[in-house]
Amino acid sequence: MFESLQDRLGSILNGLTGRGALSDKDVSAALREVRRALLEADVALEVVRSFTDRVREKAVGAEILKSIKPGQMVVKLVHDELVATLGTEQVAIDLNAPSPVTIMMVGLQGSGKTTTSGKIAKRLTERQRKKVLMASLDTRRPAAQEQLRVLGEQTGVATLPVIAGQGPVEIATRAEQAARLGGYDVLILDTAGRTHIDEPLMAEMAEIKSRANPHEILLVADSLTGQDAVNLARSFDERVGITGIVLTRVDGDGRGGAALSMRAVTGKPIKLIGVGEKMDALEEFHPSRIADRILGMGDIVSLVEKAAENIDAEKAAAMARKMQSGKFDMNDLADQIGQMQKMGGMGGLMGLMPGMGKVRDQVAAAGIDDRLLKRQLAIISSMTAKERSNPDLLKNSRKKRIAAGSGTDASDINKLLKMHRQMADMMKSVGKGKGGMMGKLMGGLGSKLGLPSGAGMPDLSKMDPKQLEEMAKSLQSGGLGGLPGGLPPGLGGGGLPGMPGGRGFPGLPGLTRKK
Structure with a gap:
């Protein structure tokens, strides 16, 4: 980004x-x-x-x-x-209005309105426990209404049944009645777009606005359009009066021109950004965090929030218990790699870590990327259950079979085994008794967050935003629980060996310093 x-x-x-x-x-x-x-x-x-x-x-x-x-x-x-x-402060979608709160999605064709409508509906349903109804007002684009219906099925969100022959205003009227009678909290209206701004489009948007009286009008814009996005935002704001902006394809935007320009020109906040194709790839737009990323300062708060969303608390507790007993097998390594992938993979995590932007190219040149993680998972998946729980069984004949099954070679398997041994040795040293590194880490992290002595590792999923922010600040400054430099190697603070700043990825499997 x-x-x-x-x-x-x-x-x-x-x-x-x-x-x-x-x-x-x-x-x-x-x-x-x-x-x-x-x-x-x-x-x-x-x-x-x-x-x-x-x-x-x-x-x-x-x-x-x-x-x-x-x-x-x-x-x-x-x-x-x-x-x-x-924009100084993060501005969320405003739902402070009598139900059903109507959100009108506007923008040009191909900007991602329909997909973004589904993403917002999923977000409101899962995070804020809202009952959401989606309605497609796009009668021009082939299969647009069917696309929204399919997205509704995928996300478990209700969609307004399609009646052939109805125009956008009639559909908006029917959707409002259905939302009111059905006891819905939020109604999302997915409007039609054009390939360019024209008078018929603006007239249609104004007519729908007049009838639906939306509480929020969100302009969906493709961040890759650059300065054209500014003209787009101006035109929609002047004719329809937008209340916020959603930028799509931000994960593919290396420039950032649209984000910097649209807020400054329109004065309207960027509320959400699309960072991928998946239905959960939607993030709140925090100006200070984005500024940190642009200047290479990282974004630890977002990293901790990603951890809170993606890390299974029960699995984390089970891993902690195994670490205290000094056990760490290939199944555990696969879990660690899987957690990294859920949190955005190598590239996503590097963008959030302070100082890592400067070494991104060196890391890529060394072949350390998401493809490496996929290869490692393929190797582990090609092992039998016995081999995963006891890697010492892996002799030459078994390695040949695993290499054939995973599409790799013996050297890849040897590298993975070496990495596993390094991590297993580290886990043993980390988990030695209550006075060991793990005990200090958990105690230190708990005390930083105001938890009672002996409370152990906090459940990230149950922490409120203020606690997450405190945790992020502690991780950024390091020194948790008297451990110089923050977290131990492979858990986040010890970092990628050979990388500046001593920062690393949570659970990053043993990468070794190049001699």
Whole structure:
């Protein structure tokens, strides 16, 4: 996400932080590069001018001259302006209205309105326990109504039955009546789009708005459209009056121009971002966290939230008990790899870890990516139950059979076995008694979160957002429970050996330093 902008701004600002003092000339040269980087990222020219002017005004003031580390102050100013441009605070979908709360989805054809409607419905149903009804008002695109019905079946969300011959306004009227009579909390109206903005489209949107009286009007925009997204947002806001923006395909957007421009130009908050094809690949848009990612500072809070959503508390407790007994077999290793994949895989986790953006290319060049994880899982899946529980059984003949079954070779199997041995040895040292590393880790983490002594590892799924944020801050600063550098190797804080900063991935299987 926003990799090219992150790389450009990172290299520019790194050149400033190492200097003892900055002159006006230094600041101007850096801001020229920042301006160029933003323009290359497809940020609207008016937004770029305003952004650099505000940073320059603050950077050459008295505050920067008195700073002990002026270069770091400029980085902070750029960060603060990024946050201000993106919207300062996270704004959620507003459901504070009499039921059924109507949400109208608008945008151009192909922007992902129908899929996003399904994602939002799933999110509201699962996270906020809302009873949701979806209705397709798209009578122009072939199978659009059928697509929404299929998404409803996949997500377990009700959809309005299709009646042939009805127009968008008639469907909106029928949907509102059905939602009211059926006791639904939320009604999502998926409207039609066009390949471009035209008068008939805007007239139809205005007519539907007048009839349905939606509480929220969300503009769904493809983040890859760059500056065109700004014109799109302006047009819809002027004619229909949008209340928020949902950006799709953000996971494939290396530039970030749409995100930075649309909020600044329209003044309307980006409420959600689509980060993948799956129905749960929808995230809240937190301006400060996105700014952290753009400047390579990572996003530990989002990482902890991902862990809370994806890590099975019972499995985690069972793993902790096994670690305390010093046991760690191939089934456990497969579980660890599976947890990583659920949390976004290698690439997704690297984007959230502080400082990891700088070594992303080196990690990829070393062949450490999601394909490696899939190969490792394929090898483990080709083993028998006995072999998974006792890897010492794996001699040459068995390795040949496993290699043939997994489409790998003996060297891949040997690497996996070596990695497993390293992790097993680490687990033994971690789990030695209550005074061991695991005892210290759990006790330290619990005390940081205000839990009573001896409470053990907290259940992430039952923690409120404030506790998660506290946990994230503890992980970011390190030193939990008196352990220098935070978590032990392979559990998050010991990091990828050979990587700067000592940061790593939770449960990352033993990657070794290259000699």
